[in-house]
Amino acid sequence: MPKIIGGSLEEHRRAVRVRVFEVLRTQLYERGFDAVTLAGIAAEAGLGRTAMYNHFPDKESLLVAFVEDEATSYVERLREAVDGVADPIGKLAMFVRLQLRVLAEYHLPPGAALASALAPAAYRRISAHADPITGQLRTILAEAAAAGRLPDEDPDILIPMITAALATRQVVDVPPEQLEQAIEGAVRFVLRAVGTSETRKRSPI
Structure with a gap:
């Protein structure tokens, strides 16, 4: 019988998921989604294949569970970071x-490629986690417009344009020492694009 990690079966399951997700996170960054295998994840996480398949029957279920955990x-x-800033x-x-x-940290395939790699139901589960993020952006834009800091533009036009710009990997595919500079350039671009030339100093988070 496999050794139980923690004081209960539920703690064991969570500990295994944490271990597997840590390995997956590293492999996504180092190798990319296409090169990830369940056998490779299990070996690096110190799990037997049977134990791995008991938790995640296939690569798709693993990816969905990982994205759901990371998205939460x-x-x-x-929310905590945005709520800590007073200025819209x-x-x-x-x-x-x-x-x-976050885009720089993970090497998941872009939306179209991910959609083709997953079954429709699994892709919808992953996509659903974008809703709270989009809602946060909508709230920010509405607050800035109400304060007179941005033009009162249609958010249904602005939001997909902003999210498309922030999904472009070329922005963050730079040497590590250039990443912060690239991000700050993107911040200035988005602020100008939505109708303000204001910039803000980099805030540690």
């Missing part, structure tokens, strides 16, 4: 920074 943590991180333009700048830093 990220949405909370995003500063909130938008913080939103852009976080989105790009």
Whole structure:
């Protein structure tokens, strides 16, 4: 019988998921989605194949579970960071920074490629996690417009344009020492694009 990690079966399952997700996160960054295999994840996480398949029957279920876990943590991180900024333009700048830093951390395929790699139901589950993030952006834009800091443009036009710009990997595919400079350039671009020339100093997060 496999050794139980923690004091209960539920703690064991969570500990295994944390271990597997840590390995997957590293492999996504180092190798990319296409090169990831369940056998490779299991070996690096110190799990037998049977134990791995008991938790994640296939690569698709692993990816969906990982994205759901990461998205939940990220949405909370995003809310805390944005709520900690009083100025609405500063909130938008913080939103852009976080989105790009997360993009730099993970090597998931872009939306179209991910859609083709997953079954429709699985892709819809992953896509659903973008809704709270989009909602946060909508709130920021509305707050800035109400304060007279941005033109009162249609958010249904602005939001897809901003999110498309922040999903472009070329922005963050730079040497590590150039990443912050690239992100700050993107912040200035988005602020100008939505109708303000204001910029904000980089805020540690």
